[in-house]
Amino acid sequence: MAKHETPLLDQLETGPWPSFVTDIKKQAETKPECWDILGILELSYKDRITHWKHGGIVGVFGYGGGIVGRYADVPEQFPGVEHFHTIRVAQPASKYYSTDNLRQLMALWEKHGSGMTNFHGSTGDIILLGTRTENLEPFFWDLTHDMGQDLGGSGSNLRTPANCLGLSRCEWSCYDTEEVCHHLTIHYQDEIHRPAFPYKFKFKFSGCPNDCVAAIARSDVSVIGTWKDEIKIDQAAVKEYVAGNYPANGGAHSGRDWGPFDLQKEVIDLCPTECMWLEGDELKIDDTECTRCMHCINVMPRALRPGDEKGATILVGAKAPILDGAQFSTLLVPFMKIEKENDFEELIDFIEKIWDYWMEEGKNRERVGETMQRVGLPNFIKIMELEPIPQMIKEPRSNPYVFWKEEEVEGGFDRDIDEFRARHQA
Amino acid sequence: MGYNPEKPMEGRISDLGPPHYEQFHPPVIKANKGKWLYHEIIQPGILMHKSETGDEVYSVRVGCARLVSVEYIREVCEIADKHCDGFLRFTTRNNIEFMVDSKDKVQPLLDTLATYGNGTKYPVGGTGAGLTNIVHTQGWVHCHTPATDASGVVKAVMDELFDYFGSHTLPAQVRVALACCLNMCGAVHASDIAILGVHRKPPMIDHKRITGVCELPLAIASCPLGAVKPTKVEVEGKEIKSVKVTVERCMFCGNCYTMCPAMPMADPEGDGIAILVGGKVSNRISQPKFSKMVIPFLPNTPPRWPETVQAVKKILETYAEGANKYERLGDWAERIGWEKFFEKCDIPFTEKSIDDYRLAYDTWRTSTQFKYTSHIK
Numbered sequence: 001m002a003k004h005e006t007p008l009l010d011q012l013e014t015g016p017w018p019s020f021v022t023d024i025k026k027q028a029e030t031k032p033e034c035w036d037i038l039g040i041l042e043l044s045y046k047d048r049i050t051h052w053k054h055g056g057i058v059g060v061f062g063y064g065g066g067i068v069g070r071y072a073d074v075p076e077q078f079p080g081v082e083h084f085h086t087i088r089v090a091q092p093a094s095k096y097y098s099t100d101n102l103r104q105l106m107a108l109w110e111k112h113g114s115g116m117t118n119f120h121g122s123t124g125d126i127i128l129l130g131t132r133t134e135n136l137e138p139f140f141w142d143l144t145h146d147m148g149q150d151l152g153g154s155g156s157n158l159r160t161p162a163n164c165l166g167l168s169r170c171e172w173s174c175y176d177t178e179e180v181c182h183h184l185t186i187h188y189q190d191e192i193h194r195p196a197f198p199y200k201f202k203f204k205f206s207g208c209p210n211d212c213v214a215a216i217a218r219s220d221v222s223v224i225g226t227w228k229d230e231i232k233i234d235q236a237a238v239k240e241y242v243a244g245n246y247p248a249n250g251g252a253h254s255g256r257d258w259g260p261f262d263l264q265k266e267v268i269d270l271c272p273t274e275c276m277w278l279e280g281d282e283l284k285i286d287d288t289e290c291t292r293c294m295h296c297i298n299v300m301p302r303a304l305r306p307g308d309e310k311g312a313t314i315l316v317g318a319k320a321p322i323l324d325g326a327q328f329s330t331l332l333v334p335f336m337k338i339e340k341e342n343d344f345e346e347l348i349d350f351i352e353k354i355w356d357y358w359m360e361e362g363k364n365r366e367r368v369g370e371t372m373q374r375v376g377l378p379n380f381i382k383i384m385e386l387e388p389i390p391q392m393i394k395e396p397r398s399n400p401y402v403f404w405k406e407e408e409v410e411g412g413f414d415r416d417i418d419e420f421r422a423r424h425q426a
Numbered sequence: 427m428g429y430n431p432e433k434p435m436e437g438r439i440s441d442l443g444p445p446h447y448e449q450f451h452p453p454v455i456k457a458n459k460g461k462w463l464y465h466e467i468i469q470p471g472i473l474m475h476k477s478e479t480g481d482e483v484y485s486v487r488v489g490c491a492r493l494v495s496v497e498y499i500r501e502v503c504e505i506a507d508k509h510c511d512g513f514l515r516f517t518t519r520n521n522i523e524f525m526v527d528s529k530d531k532v533q534p535l536l537d538t539l540a541t542y543g544n545g546t547k548y549p550v551g552g553t554g555a556g557l558t559n560i561v562h563t564q565g566w567v568h569c570h571t572p573a574t575d576a577s578g579v580v581k582a583v584m585d586e587l588f589d590y591f592g593s594h595t596l597p598a599q600v601r602v603a604l605a606c607c608l609n610m611c612g613a614v615h616a617s618d619i620a621i622l623g624v625h626r627k628p629p630m631i632d633h634k635r636i637t638g639v640c641e642l643p644l645a646i647a648s649c650p651l652g653a654v655k656p657t658k659v660e661v662e663g664k665e666i667k668s669v670k671v672t673v674e675r676c677m678f679c680g681n682c683y684t685m686c687p688a689m690p691m692a693d694p695e696g697d698g699i700a701i702l703v704g705g706k707v708s709n710r711i712s713q714p715k716f717s718k719m720v721i722p723f724l725p726n727t728p729p730r731w732p733e734t735v736q737a738v739k740k741i742l743e744t745y746a747e748g749a750n751k752y753e754r755l756g757d758w759a760e761r762i763g764w765e766k767f768f769e770k771c772d773i774p775f776t777e778k779s780i781d782d783y784r785l786a787y788d789t790w791r792t793s794t795q796f797k798y799t800s801h802i803k
Contacts, residue, residue, distance in 0.1 A: 008729040012578055015585030016546040020493040020577045027495035034495075037567065044566035044575065045728040048694035052570045054639075054687035061434055070568060086568065090443060096450035096515040099503035106496040115496045119516050122563065122611045129493070129568055141429035144439040160444075164518070168447075168455050169475055169483065169525075171462040178447045189441035209709035213518050216714050217616040217707050249752075251467040252554030255594035258751045270752060272711055295711045295752070301464040320610035323650040323681055325784055326716050328616070364644070365685075 004039035031115035033080030066151025124162035173207025174225030198362035229307035237303035317369025471550035551592035572606035573623030627696030704756030
């Protein structure tokens with residue numbers, strides 16, 4: 001593969017942000033097909049349109065996911081990227097790596113692929129970007145045999161679950177996100193690799209309501225840490241914040257003079273439920289009014305901590321706009337213990353109850369959030385065998401159109417028109 | 427050894443899943459999991475977490491292009507071997523975190539990072555009330571449905587906003603995301619500023635190919651507005667079953683092309699970028715909210731997309747000037763009112779920002795409360 005002229009892409013080699021163009025050029029010195037990546041991308045920059053064909057079903061034996069087929073629409077010009085399939089490799093929970101592990105994976109990719117990657121894809125997998133069909137099985141053999149690693153999900157299946165780093169390096173996590181993420185990923189290998197769903201399905205695990213993996217926006221089952229009891233207050237530390245000895249919000253605003261820290265203005269007045277006040281110099285919280293938004297804890301991490309009775313709120317049905325518009329997940333279970341001791345049985349039961357229904361009733365390419373909209377939340381709650389509670393809604397309905405069931409109405413629906421007319425002339 | 431194409435199923439291993447996370451924890455992480463007391467950002471890009479054991483971990487956060495080479499990852503590994511006992515991690519927003527277990531190890535790490543490229547190959551930042559890395563999709567480098575590129579637009583925007591990555595001068599964190607088409611692999615729909623690739627021309631129909639590559643009922647069902655209908659056409663003297671598109675109904679979502687390769691949409695003039703703002707994921711203070719479309723179209727102008735870069739910069743800096751401490755972009759826009767948002771950001775308001783899709787009525791103003799702005803003549 002010859003080097004191509006890339007006058008447009010070359011302009012992305014200047015400026016302070018790391019340049020992917022410079023990086024691809026460097027890789028091309030040892031992987032010449034990278035010149036063709038630059039060549040075809042330059043052509044797209046010139047033509048202002050993609051040069052990748054639609055689809056192409058490729059994979060490894062026995063799996064229906066994990067590899068995305070891709071072919072160039074100008075293969076004669078750029079033979080090095082004629083086939084440019086993507087391999088999704090399941091990432092370890094929290095995305096910690098040893099350099100040994102990464103080096104081994106990079107050696108495999110140098111051997112079997114283009115040498116370009118994404119760290120990471122939007123769902124969380126390691127993306128190995130661009131290889132030929134005949135390389136897929138040899139790569140998969142080496143990945144499984146030499147590294148003991150595996151592909152992630154693609155297509156209408158369970159996508160590789162993802163989590164925030166949780167207890168491993170965060171003081172706010174209300175459950176062990178990486179343990180449950182890993183456990184469920186292993187538990188559901190079949191569902192990840194062999195598409196049997198109406199459409200994609202995602203789990204994401206965030207340790208607290210800050211939701212650092214965007215579970216509420218991006219996952220069909222969003223598991224977001226929360227707590228039941230009181231926020232723990234260290235009054236001495238509160239005083240240190242007030243005195244300016246501890247940086248508010250962990251120093252997040254250090255680049256600008258916002259004036260001295262003002263507990264009333266910055267914490268108490270911004271509390272969405274107005275459940276905080278000062279008595280003398282003691283900070284008080286009415287925890288029964290608290291909705292656990294995390295603001296006060298974020299501002300004073302040394303003084304305030306989530307309570308001790310910890311678990312997660314389970315919400316269902318988030319998705320991006322295609323097709324009926326974007327949806328956030330809807331709260332179904334306000335508090336669930338997320339415990340390794342029983343292998344996360346309660347969560348697994350909950351997930352499988354959704355699948356049992358959605359796999360039967362979901363339409364082709366219908367996310368479960370759309371199924372919920374179609375059948376209505378009252379029906380979906382029944383399917384999930386949950387009691388309706390006001391925490392599931394923002395506000396009660398404002399229209400009177402209730403789907404009353406016959407058994408709910410005294411005397412049922414069966415009435416005699418003749419008997420009615422005997423008493424009411426038409 | 428290795429794969430034997432003669433006997434593909436022999437010795438096959440499958441369903442291993444990812445490796446267990448614990449083997450990749452740096453020692454200080456493994457020793458202190460679940461014991462962290464609090465954290466501080468000691469300078470932009472450097473987090474210090476304190477454990478109840480007295481241990482500390484310093485995490486140096488570094489921006490990464492996401493589209494990176496084997497050689498780049500090896501270089502990252504060299505840095506981690508030299509300073510971090512051979513461990514590192516990636517964040518959800520495609521940053522790299524190098525972790526060391528004492529403060530005196532931070533400066534040597536920073537010194538090493540500064541030796542690469544022109545000193546900013548490993549930019550330190552992405553914390554606190556600043557701009558962190560832009561999460562993004564594939565764009566023209568790999569995808570078959572994009573309406574714009576991804577990596578190039580991100581590079582252009584981050585070059586311009588670079589100082590905000592390494593500083594804490596904004597009212598709150600600002601999350602920028604890019605998705606190169608409406609499929610939104612990048613899930614940009616809940617970002618402070620979303621850069622979204624959009625199409626504006628209806629699909630062409632490749633009648634010559636449609637029979638072989640497309641299941642017509644799926645293509646017809648793919649359209650949320652019923653714009654794709656069955657029809658019969660003549661191809662090389664033969665009548666075949668195909669589809670037609672009622673153009674007035676097309677909202678350019680591209681779902682038909684996803685289902686049917688014979689309905690390509692992309693176009694140099696038709697495609698471009700929309701800007702949506704004010705979304706958030708966190709439950710902090712206010713509830714999660716969707717991003718709202720404020721600029722319906724900017725042209726694709728590679729290699730540096732100046733219109734998009736300037737639009738994002740103007741919105742970011744107007745927000746930075748006007749918002750209160752802790753106030754996210756969407757909360758600021760709601761407080762001042764969207765009419766003020768358009769005025770302050772110098773964004774022309776058009777009917778394209780008025781929703782006419784499902785649930786549109788929820789976004790119409792049904793109140794006498796408004797502000798007088800230049801929009802009222």
